[in-house]
Amino acid sequence: MNRIFDDHILRRVYSLDGTWQFCTDENKEGEALGYTKELPAHTKNIIVPSVIGRDFGLLTYEGITWFGRKFHTNGGTLRFCFGAVMTEAKVWLDGEYLGEHYGGFCEFDFIAEDVAAGEHTLILRVDNSSDLDSIPHPKVDWYHHGGIIRSVSFEELSGVCVLRCHAEYTLNDALSSAEVSFKLKLYSKEAAETSLDISVGNNTVIAKNIKVCKGVSEVETERIILDDIALWDIDKPNLYTLVAKTATDDFIDRIGFRYIEVKNGKVHLNNKEIEFRGANRHEDHPDWGFAVPAQISRRDVEIFKDMGANAVRGSHYPQSRAFVDLLDESGLMFWSEIPIWGGGYTADDLARPLVLSRGFDMLKEMTEVYYNHPSIVIWGIHNEIDTAASSALEMSKLYYSEMKQNGGNRLVTFASCRPFTDICFEYCDVMSVNYYYGWYEGTIKTWDIFLEKFDARRKELGFSDKPLIVSEFGAAAIYGNHTFDNLKWTEEYQAELLSYCIEAFHKSEMVCGMFVWQFCDMLTAKEVGLSRARHYNNKGILNEYRKPKSAYFAIKERYNIWKK
Ligand code: ADA
Secondary structure, eight states: OOSSSOSOSSSEEEEOOEEEEEEEOTTSOTTTTTTTTSOOTTOEEEEESOOHHHHHSOTTOOSEEEEEEEEEEOOEEEEEEESOEESEEEEEETTEEEEEEEOTTSOEEEEEEEEOSEEEEEEEEEEOOOOTTOSSOSOOSSOOOOEEOSOEEEEEEOSSEEEEEEEEEEEOTTSSOEEEEEEEEEEESSOEEEEEEEEETTEEEEEEEEEEOSEEEEEEOOOEEEOSOOOBOSSOBOOEEEEEEOSSOEEEEEEOOOOEEEETTEEEETTEEOOEEEEEEOSOOTTTTTOOOHHHHHHHHHHHHHTTOOEEEETTSOOOHHHHHHHHHHTOEEEEEOSOBGGGOOTTGGGOHHHHHHHHHHHHHHHHHHTTOTTEEEEEEEESOOTTSHHHHHHHHHHHHHHHHHSOSOEEEEEESOTTTOOOGGGOSSEEEEOOBTTTBSOTTHHHHHHHHHHHHHHHTTOTTSOEEEEEOOOOBOTTOOOSSOOTBSHHHHHHHHHHHHHHHHHOSSEEEEEESOSBOEEOOHHHHTTSGGGEEOOOSBOTTOOBOHHHHHHHHHHHHHHO
């Protein structure tokens, strides 16, 4: 289940979640041995979606794995949809190569035509290894699980089908009406003519006939005006059901209308000044890894609401559609980013053509898939790369302009850990800084000096109108570790540091938002793990099972007061 509602009623969709066959391929010989057609006898069963480390003691395995299963179909044109596969997937249907996809956190699909009715075999070769051209880099501060981490399905396509429908809109000054056009990605086996009906809420807004060519094509409708719209806002997250229907097919999504901008040094949502109050969330759980079920996502959203937060940063990769659907419903604003996590890349690595192009493709893909979600108000283009280097400047320029041009009405930013030497701040709408005063360096009070110094720097740079998000700050605390003295690693110290920080940020004229690092503790990778007790990043204000630490209550008290 990738969404929390049915995204097709007419189209026949069949889940491929459940039991698959699975084996590792340490010597990379599977293709030569014919695994693409049939997996060997020594496979085991694995339940998809999942991460491989959970079931087989393969937590530290990096390399090739094979997945396969049989399924029945009525035949015809089939579309295979993968929620997310870590990290590189090659796909075969009955031994015929269907295609490949790079990047572990986004949906992708392949279409196969003229499939006979009956039983077939779907096989995947999955590679979760990484090198200097990989995104993410081999060194990251989270666990790089392998596996088919989100749901898989296949669809029987008939006639002209709607693969995607983006609602592009601009609002009038009063934010009461929207001028909307729809950008559709269509598929048809043959050149054809069809009716196209698009409805928003209860109103049919487009009803026409269109001609399409063979294969995948794009169509943009005329602009229409929708009056008396109910805005999507944090206290009233109004959503409209969007249905795009052809003679034989449908596509169902949800949209919301809202306007975000930076004006006079402040962020405004729907013409009202707003402060982001949130935390960073990894989509990870000790029992599920990245394959966090929607029930846990729902619980996470409830916790964010209980905390009084109005925003979530999806560190450090696109999170599941189900989670973002839940954010849309609950009025939580979302920062969605791609997994360019700087820790490992040198300045030269950032200029590697494959890194640059993979990051660019990931941004395009994230936009393509997540475009309609109103909760996404910020795109993150990278995290903690060497933004003092000219290679980072080139990357930022390219990525920023792509997201401004094609990303819809959203703010674009990146998280910098070089606040005083960063040369890329031109390429963001709000500046974002990750820092850990009171943990890795300085004391809690160093934050006061930082705020003053950074304000001076932004003025010097001529960016006094660009507000600052403190995108990461925090301290580790082992759940249940208490003392009378204020020692690091205790819940008391973490609560004191975070309370001090958020109050200082809330008072600052320059700061427009804060994302605590982090929502909950999570398992981290080998390299970083050496400096991480329990092999966990313990800076969660909840433990990995979502049990609250003292800091949670300290933040909840403040966020809830500021909400009023
Ligand atoms: C960085 C990074 C996070 C995490 C954090 C920490 O800011 O972006 O992913 O590693 O540091 O805990 O040190």
